[in-house]
Amino acid sequence: MEPALPVTTKKTLCRICTANCPILVDVDATGRPIAARGDKDNPHSEGFFCLKGKHYPEIHTADSRLHHSLARGADGALAPIEAERAMDEVAARLGAILDEHGRESVAVYMGTLFYQLPQTASVATAWMDALRLRLRFSSGTIDQPGKQTAAAAHGHWLAGNYVFDESDTWMLIGTNPLIAISGGIPHANPARRLKRAQARGLQLIVIDPRRTETAKHAAIHLQPRPGTDPAIVAGLIREIIRADLVDAEFVRDHVDGFETLRDAVDPYTPEYVAARADVDPEALVRAAHVFARAKKGAATAGTGANMSGWSNVTEYLVLCLNTICGHYRRAGDRVANPGVLTTRRSFPAQAMAPYPVDGFGKPLVSRPDLPPAVCGLPTSALADEILHPESTIKALVTIGGNPMRAWPDPKRTRRALEALDLHVCVEPRLTDTARLADYVLAPKLPLETPGCSLSTENLFTVSPALGYTERYGQYAPAVAAPPEGADLREDWQYFYGLAKRMGLALEVGAGVFPIMGCRTPRSALDMQNEPTSDEILDLVTKDSWIPLDRLRKDPSQVLFEDEPDVFVAPADPESRARLDVGSALMLDELRDFAAGDRFARPGFDYRLVSRRMSNTFNSMGTDIEALTSRYGTNPAFLHPEDLRALGLARGDLVKLRSPHGELEAVAWPDPDLRRGLVSMCHCWGTDPEAESDVRKTGANTGLLISVEEDCARFSGIPLMSAIPVDVARA
Ligand SMILES: Nc1nc2c(c(=O)[nH]1)N[C@H]1C(S)=C(S)[C@@H](COP(=O)(O)OP(=O)(O)OC[C@H]3O[C@@H](n4cnc5c(=O)[nH]c(N)nc54)[C@H](O)[C@@H]3O)O[C@H]1N2
Ligand SMILES: Nc1nc2c(c(=O)[nH]1)N[C@H]1C(S)=C(S)[C@@H](COP(=O)(O)OP(=O)(O)OC[C@H]3O[C@@H](n4cnc5c(=O)[nH]c(N)nc54)[C@H](O)[C@@H]3O)O[C@H]1N2
Ligand code: SF4
Numbered sequence: 225m226e227p228a229l230p231v232t233t234k235k236t237l238c239r240i241c242t243a244n245c246p247i248l249v250d251v252d253a254t255g256r257p258i259a260a261r262g263d264k265d266n267p268h269s270e271g272f273f274c275l276k277g278k279h280y281p282e283i284h285t286a287d288s289r290l291h292h293s294l295a296r297g298a299d300g301a302l303a304p305i306e307a308e309r310a311m312d313e314v315a316a317r318l319g320a321i322l323d324e325h326g327r328e329s330v331a332v333y334m335g336t337l338f339y340q341l342p343q344t345a346s347v348a349t350a351w352m353d354a355l356r357l358r359l360r361f362s363s364g365t366i367d368q369p370g371k372q373t374a375a376a377a378h379g380h381w382l383a384g385n386y387v388f389d390e391s392d393t394w395m396l397i398g399t400n401p402l403i404a405i406s407g408g409i410p411h412a413n414p415a416r417r418l419k420r421a422q423a424r425g426l427q428l429i430v431i432d433p434r435r436t437e438t439a440k441h442a443a444i445h446l447q448p449r450p451g452t453d454p455a456i457v458a459g460l461i462r463e464i465i466r467a468d469l470v471d472a473e474f475v476r477d478h479v480d481g482f483e484t485l486r487d488a489v490d491p492y493t494p495e496y497v498a499a500r501a502d503v504d505p506e507a508l509v510r511a512a513h514v515f516a517r518a519k520k521g522a523a524t525a526g527t528g529a530n531m532s533g534w535s536n537v538t539e540y541l542v543l544c545l546n547t548i549c550g551h552y553r554r555a556g557d558r559v560a561n562p563g564v565l566t567t568r569r570s571f572p573a574q575a576m577a578p579y580p581v582d583g584f585g586k587p588l589v590s591r592p593d594l595p596p597a598v599c600g601l602p603t604s605a606l607a608d609e610i611l612h613p614e615s616t617i618k619a620l621v622t623i624g625g626n627p628m629r630a631w632p633d634p635k636r637t638r639r640a641l642e643a644l645d646l647h648v649c650v651e652p653r654l655t656d657t658a659r660l661a662d663y664v665l666a667p668k669l670p671l672e673t674p675g676c677s678l679s680t681e682n683l684f685t686v687s688p689a690l691g692y693t694e695r696y697g698q699y700a701p702a703v704a705a706p707p708e709g710a711d712l713r714e715d716w717q718y719f720y721g722l723a724k725r726m727g728l729a730l731e732v733g734a735g736v737f738p739i740m741g742c743r744t745p746r747s748a749l750d751m752q753n754e755p756t757s758d759e760i761l762d763l764v765t766k767d768s769w770i771p772l773d774r775l776r777k778d779p780s781q782v783l784f785e786d787e788p789d790v791f792v793a794p795a796d797p798e799s800r801a802r803l804d805v806g807s808a809l810m811l812d813e814l815r816d817f818a819a820g821d822r823f824a825r826p827g828f829d830y831r832l833v834s835r836r837m838s839n840t841f842n843s844m845g846t847d848i849e850a851l852t853s854r855y856g857t858n859p860a861f862l863h864p865e866d867l868r869a870l871g872l873a874r875g876d877l878v879k880l881r882s883p884h885g886e887l888e889a890v891a892w893p894d895p896d897l898r899r900g901l902v903s904m905c906h907c908w909g910t911d912p913e914a915e916s917d918v919r920k921t922g923a924n925t926g927l928l929i930s931v932e933e934d935c936a937r938f939s940g941i942p943l944m945s946a947i948p949v950d951v952a953r954a
């Protein structure tokens with residue numbers, strides 16, 4: 225018997241999802257990661273992690289992982305290619321396309337992993353900037369794009385919101401943080417944090433058509449018809465105004481448009497909301513009172529509230545709800561977490577005025593109705609844009625995303641990807657998307673690269689309920705070696721390598737997401753001598769609250785509560801900026817909503833609602849048996865009574881048909897659902913043109929989504945939840 229190799233245990237952070245859980249990874253003498261678990265000594269997470277994190281090493285060592293980049297040969301097949309040669313060829317081909325067709329000939333798609341890796345986000349963005357690429361698309365516009373449009377129409381409160389850990393109430397609308405661990409409740413051990421908060425009196429309000437893992441802990445759970453969030457939030461606002469619970473002083477000093485808002489929500493009486501959303505009118509009134517009477521708290525919406533047709537107005541009303549209750553930090557308040565790795569800034573108790581929602585350049589040729597908006601170009605239109613006869617797009621670069629699984633309408637996506645002259649994917653697996661690419665640039669994976677918690681910390685800019693609620697930061701060096709014999713680069717090195725070959729000078733900015741009201745430093749990269757990954761991290765954390773080097777030198781220090789406290793500063797007396805709760809642009813949408821259920825279609829009597837499953841992250845993990853064994857697939861969950869009425873039992877195959885498309889799925893009972901719903905997770909399935917066994921591959925709910933009808937203004941987010949469907953035995 226061979227002697228067992230010695231194993232060392234290393235501290236690092238999981239980078240599958242935004243929780244960025246601190247984990248311990250066992251690594252053998254060859255550098256191969258073999259096991260992972262939560263770091264019980266980490267005072268922030270207290271050992272919290274999930275099954276995906278447990279199998280993080282396997283994601284690094286799975287047979288399905290690419291050890292080499294791939295290029296499509298003359299025979300049409302993908303074959304291994306040396307990384308340097310791949311960069312030579314990609315640079316030459318992109319350069320030729322740009323020379324011939326101009327900068328609108330190359331589009332980029334940035335998926336979830338793009339933002340999770342600060343080096344990738346910063347250097348790839350620097351490369352796009354240097355090429356002045358305009359056609360940048362991201363998963364953001366098929367996620368929660370109403371957050372950006374609403375914030376633009378409303379303005380920002382520069383002192384920020386109260387955080388969960390200090391709040392007396394918390395409202396979650398279409399988000400399930402105990403499973404998605406995606407913010408709303410702090411990422412680090414959300415169940416324990418919720419329990420502690422409730423022990424000190426926090427009142428949790430959840431609005432979700434499913435009695436979710438989170439809703440089960442709520443003081444008040446409204447379980448509405450999906451797609452009715454505008455009615456509910458308008459109803460809450462109306463009741464708060466009626467009961468005289470508005471923070472009148474805050475509104476007087478800092479808010480415009482109050483009368484407009486009051487008039488717009490006036491029709492949303494408890495009786496009307498009860499009829500439209502099918503909720504208990506008394507529970508609605510109670511929720512309004514609990515929320516408005518609390519000293520500190522916030523409301524936040526998630527994907528369910530953004531995917532069900534009313535992304536802009538729902539997010540806008542959520543901001544208005546927080547604002548009329550004055551649920552913001554005031555001068556003199558301690559800022560719970562000013563920051564660790566983000567740029568230093570001040571927190572004045574003043575508004576930043578609203579700014580334009582749209583009008584950022586010319587629309588896509590395929591969607592003249594969607595002028596480019598603050599949320600970015602509409603990803604739902606990218607396939608059509610590529611396929612349009614007047615399309616300028618010849619090449620697409622996909623980074624850390626999986627369009628074939630994630631974009632709505634995978635059949636159209638497939639046609640579009642095949643129509644490209646050049647498709648380059650930076651991707652560690654041979655995904656359905658990578659299989660269609662001309663080049664797959666294979667990256668090192670996060671355990672093989674240094675990393676830090678910057679991306680997650682920086683999320684506070686996206687929504688008040690995201691980011692860390694305490695002064696927490698973590699750095700980790702590379703802890704594992706790439707597989708033996710592999711020829712890989714870090715993601716960012718591919719963009720640096722392309723830039724060098726294309727004669728570009730790169731300049732990286734600090735941070736991953738822009739911080740409102742704060743200029744972040746920019747630094748030129750040395751284009752002669754390639755920087756190290758750690759040097760890139762230094763630049764993206766330049767001028768941070770705590771120098772990254774301090775985290776590097778003492779990895780055991782992750783909480784920085786001993787740093788001097790930061791307090792909210794008084795407003796600049798010169799500032800005249802006010803928040804706007806009466807935006808015509810947003811409230812027009814409430815009038816559209818009032819006109820009736822515009823998404824209903826006769827003959828499609830069920831509604832398919834979005835959800836996440838705990839053991840997979842979008843398309844990641846759907847190919848790892850240990851993560852899929854619970855259901856084997858992404859089942860179509862239905863209420864047991866609905867199953868019975870349909871003559872179906874657990875495990876039977878059902879056919880779901882929307883006005884746009886159809887799929888087969890495995891039926892599964894879920895007593896926590898409202899009747900009349902099908903709840904199903906996305907990013908499963910396989911090549912829609914190939915035969916497959918749905919019990920093994922699952923089904924892609926994108927097949928039911930139309931990218932032509934029912935797309936929201938500005939972002940073009942299609943109806944991705946509350947989709948009318950017909951359900952029948954397959
Ligand atoms: N029907 C329906 N569709 C949806 C949704 C829904 O609810 N319903 N949800 C939407 C949402 S919210 C989102 S965010 C999108 C997700 O959209 P995408 O981001 O496009 O999808 P992911 O599966 O997250 O893609 C991440 C990819 O990154 C790869 N990856 C992993 N590690 C690394 C790495 O270190 N470097 C690089 N370069 N790549 C890596 C993974 O293998 C994976 O292929 O899907 C959207 N689509
Ligand atoms: N385990 C796991 N974690 C993930 C992901 C994953 O795939 N798996 N994906 C990550 C990504 S990309 C994102 S964006 C986040 C998303 O994080 P969340 O937004 O929290 O996503 P979900 O857990 O799907 O929660 C959405 C909830 O909305 C409800 N819902 C559906 N339609 C409606 C509606 O019309 N109105 C209301 N009020 N509710 C509705 C659903 O029942 C569901 O409980 O999660 C991230 N975290
Ligand atoms: S919650 Fe997210 S970051 Fe934490 S272990 Fe699971 S996948 Fe990794």
Ligand SMILES: [Mo]
Pocket residue numbers: 336363367
């Ligand atoms: Mo997402």
